[in-house]
Amino acid sequence: MADTVKLPNAAAGTAREGFILTRQQFDTPEGISFQFWLKSGESVFSVTVPGQEGVFFVLEEDLPRIKSLLASQLPPSSQDSPGWRLQPLQLKDLQQRPVYGLYCRSLTTYRQLTDLLQTYAIPMIEEDIRPVDRFLMERFIQDSARVRVGEHGVQLQPAELQPTLTMLSVDIETTLRADRIFSIGLYSDQLSKVLIVGDGPNEPWLEYVNDERALLQAFVREVERCDPDIYIGWNVVGFDFRVLQERARRLQVPLNLGRDGSRIQVIESANGKWFCRIAGRVVLDGIDTLKGATWQFESFSLEYVSNQMLKRGKLLGQQMDEGLNRGEEIQQVYRENPRQLAEYNLEDCKLVWDIFEHAQLLHYLIERSRLTGLPLDKVGGSAAAFDNQYLPRLHRKGYVAPVYASGESQMGAPGGYVMESRPGLYHQVLVLDFKSLYPSIIRTFMVDPYALAQGTGTECPPEDLVPGFNHAIFSRKEAILPDIIERLWQARDRAKAEKNAPLSQAIKIIMNSFYGVLGSNVCRFFDQRLAGSITLRGHEILTRTKAKIEQQFGYTVIYGDTDSVFVWLGDDFPVEQAPQEGRKLEQFLNGWWQDEVQQRFGLPCHLELEYETHYRRFLMPTMRHSEKGTKKRYAGVRHFDDGREELIFKGLESVRSDWTPLARRVQRELYRLIFSDAAYADYLKQVVSQLKAGELDDELVYRKRLRRPLDEYSKNRPPHVQAAQKAQDRFAREGKKRPFTAGMYIEYLITVNGPEPRMFASSPIDYQHYLDRQLTPVADSILMFLNDSFEALYVPQIDLF
Structure with missing residues (x-):
């Protein structure tokens, strides 16, 4: 087992750095304790920070109601030793209203108070942030920490590490009702083994055990020996670990998989999502991780994804309808040929491992954590990623976030601009794409919650203001988000130069999610003045770009979508000259936009248009039973500078799983023939x-x-x-x-x-x-x-x- 160190027992002055694997919070008589497990080199250590408080904010104007509620609604015993305190702070909300901090010495009290204030509709600010997450966030600790034991206890500071994390792929095979486990497969670069209930000769990769209790005990033993940092699997939380926990409970086998010997906890949330907590170990589901990294498949079954990505699939049930026959086949194989089931079980583990390796999923999650502070196993998390970057910077300017979704909502804030298309079958179409349009709009035009509050709520000289949309006015000197975008943008440019695809993808996802956080009415910074100043500016940019191309060059823009324009050069335009013309358009339009933004707003322009694609042939179809052109549906032959060509379909039947294989195949072949004039x-x-x-x-x-x-x-x-x-x-x-x-x-x-x-x-x-x-x-x-x-x-x- 890896070296386990509890730093609080170390001598004063001791310091150690590590990548944060897991974080927990729990109540003790001395207050809330935070426990972190960190990976440092080949060893793992834990650190506990005791005697902490949880805090959220309330408006000063609500203090009389709050104090009255706390006095009348909490149990008498809690009045003598309340476990909470109200403290005035040098902070305001974005409407310039003073706030108090409501500090709680236990998680129980924290939940009690938030439930009570919510019941009586008293506004709370940042109450949904877990105390352990706030502890890291306010210290700008992202993925790694430097832990120091000093005279005043344990201190954590930001650190930068390149961790080497170990994975173990886990898969179980069960009865149809999952009321009995037949076998458990384990696979890593150090281990390849199946534990199975039954009689037979043991082999290096195969171990037979007498019954299900012995199976679970053997599983715990193998985990202790392998000591992985991360478990991976396919629906591994909602099925494998959930079933393992249930069977262990029924058979009274302690499933002590934590690095401190603690048991696993598999919990179902209110929305039906399953979570798995193991001290010092992370559980990653392959489906959620692929989706988070923006991989898209018609089906996320292991069989389908592995065939698409690895060109190989499961050893059983390839021809079976999903969810109907595979279970029965497994029962039959277990009865008749247990060794074959073990081979199937192990291959499923290998498939998941190889998918993680092929897609560099762990690398992606590590980079995402480094950039955002999100835990490795956080599913989604765009709002949390925004909070981790934005809130500590906002607090240092003397402000707290708005009350959840309290921004302006009575204004029009449409989504991305989609032009009316011009249907037809074309030669020589170029696609020009604005690089990360929404982040570049935020960066250029100072679109930012704090800058909005300063621009609309304080006295600023006109020359310090930037007009937005929906009556938004931004301060050009007091913005936070543009600087965050700039830092991420520079990091992405470095990642591209270093050919670090996972890092580049992580940054792209993070930057593009910022608009969603500002435009979603379930996010704390929602405000249609912010969202509208992004999307409506995007509308303006696309329509003016279209007009400039047609006026300056005489070409026809046949379509535009959010951040792209499709330019028809003309059917007689020489195919070999099209790329050069695309680069000419790119250079001219970027220079023109630089001048426009400087002249109109006195701001540096971060809009960047790229010549992206040349279609030798291109189809913009009509809507069915209509002469109007479609949106987000087209096909074409992409022509590369070296002469290669690729058939592209967007939104058409050949890329839609609800059409039959015949229709999809015929469409692809028919289009290929017509595009080739055959x-x-x-x-x-x-x-x-x-x-x-x-x-x-x-x-x-x-x-x-x-x-x-x-x-x-x-x-x-x-x-x-x-x-x-x-x-x-x-x-x-x-x-x-x-x-x-x-x-x-x-x-x-x-x-x-x-x-x-x-x-x-x-x-x-x-x-x-x-x-x-x-x-x-x-x-x-x-x-x-x-x-x-x-x-x-x-x-x-x-x-x-």
């Missing part, structure tokens, strides 16, 4: 012939997710619900209980008797349905621009003469 009629006729001959049946399967439990669909029962109901009825007749739950995917075919589940489909397939509802829409979306139609190609023509 004949396409014979190809479509062949597809129709094969369809009617039953040669393409495997490509006719629809796959759609149930959004809620099956029995909650009463009035509207779409095809996938009808198919699921038929499957459930079939299972019931066979004496099998199969609830169809929310989130489950249903695979089905359209037959002459309506939708039928794929596994039980028996009626003839309705091929006309697929011609009318799948092939016709995807083909006509491009054929209409060639004065052709799908129906004209496959319907036999009647010779009248």
Whole structure:
């Protein structure tokens, strides 16, 4: 086991640095204690900071009501030794109102007081910040800390480390109801092992145990020996660790996986999200981590993601409908060939490990933590990331945050600007993209909560003000957020230069999330003057850029979306000269915007337009049953400077999982032919012939997710619900209980008797349905621009003469 050190017992003057793995807070007779586990080199140590208080803020004007409530509503015993104190502070809210700090000596009291004030609708400020998180935030401690034992106790300061963290991939196999665990798979770069209940010869990678109690005990033993910093898995918290905890509780096996010998805690939040707490160890779910790093897949099943990313999948159940047959197959394999189940179990562990390695997910999380102070296992967290950066700087200027979502909300603050598109089939289209438009607007035009308060609430000379939108006025000298953006921007430029993709991605996500924090009515800094000053400025920038391109160069802007403009150079423009023209547009427009911002506002301009893409051929389709152009839907052949080409689809059927594989394949091939000026009629006729001959049946399967439990669909029962109901009825007749739950995917075919589940489909397939509802829409979306139609190609023509 790694070296474990408790620094408070060390001599005064002792100091040590470490990366923060976990943070806990708990009540003691002396006050709130914070415990941190840190990784330093190959060793791990814990530090406890005792005798702390939790604090949130209240308005001075509410003190009479608060004192009256505390006197009348709290138990008499708490009046003698209240465990809280109200203290005046040299702080104000952004409306210039004085505030008091309400300090609590226990977490119990903290929750008591916040619940009480909330019940009586008394405003509270920053009450949702956990005391242990505030402790780090106010000290500007992000991912690592320098811990010093001094005369006045333990002190933590910011530090910078490059940690080496160890991972262990965990996966369990169970009965269908998860009321018994068959095996536990463990995989890392140091360990490859499966523990399984049963009889058989042990092997280096396979250990048989007598029963489930022995299985859990062996698992604890292996964890102690391996001593990982991080557990990873697929739905590892909501399933694997939840089941492990439940089975350990029922079998009375202490699941002491913490580095201090403490038990794990798997907790379900009010919104149904599961969390796992283990002292000194972090649990990372592969699904949540991929989503947080902005990876997108049609399905986040391990089978699908591993095939897409690693080009390999599970050892069992590849052909099974998700959630229907895999469980039964596992039961059967366990009974007939336990060793095969162990191989399957271990391969699942390896798949998760390889996904983390391939996508550099741990590297991404470490960089995110370094930039924002978010714990490694924090899911989402854009508001918390903003708070960690913004609040300590705001406090040092003498202010606290607004009461939650108390900003202006009666004004229009639209989202990103999307131009009306000009539908057509084009040659030579360039895409020019504003680099991180919203962060650059914040940075350029001083969009900032504190600058807004100073600009609208204090006496500032006109030359110190920057006009925004929705009656916003910002101080150009008293802004916090632009400096945070600038620091992140510089860090991203360094990351790009060093080819540090995880760091670059982490910074991009963080910067882009800042608009969401200012524009969401569930965030503390929500104010439509802030949000509008970002999005409406973006509208202005795009419309003026479009006008300047058309006026200065005579080109047509056929589309624009949030931060991009699509420029048609003309069908006769030489393909080899298009990249040079894109760079010419980029250079001119950046210079023009520099002059515009300086002349209008006297500010340096941080807007940066980049020539991004050259489409040799480009389709902007119409909306279905309309002549109007679509939005966020297009396709084209991207042409690279070295002559390579790539077929791109955005928002069209070929990239949407609710269309059949046949429609998606036909669209891609048809577009490829047309973009290459090749004949396409014979190809479509062949597809129709094969369809009617039953040669393409495997490509006719629809796959759609149930959004809620099956029995909650009463009035509207779409095809996938009808198919699921038929499957459930079939299972019931066979004496099998199969609830169809929310989130489950249903695979089905359209037959002459309506939708039928794929596994039980028996009626003839309705091929006309697929011609009318799948092939016709995807083909006509491009054929209409060639004065052709799908129906004209496959319907036999009647010779009248």
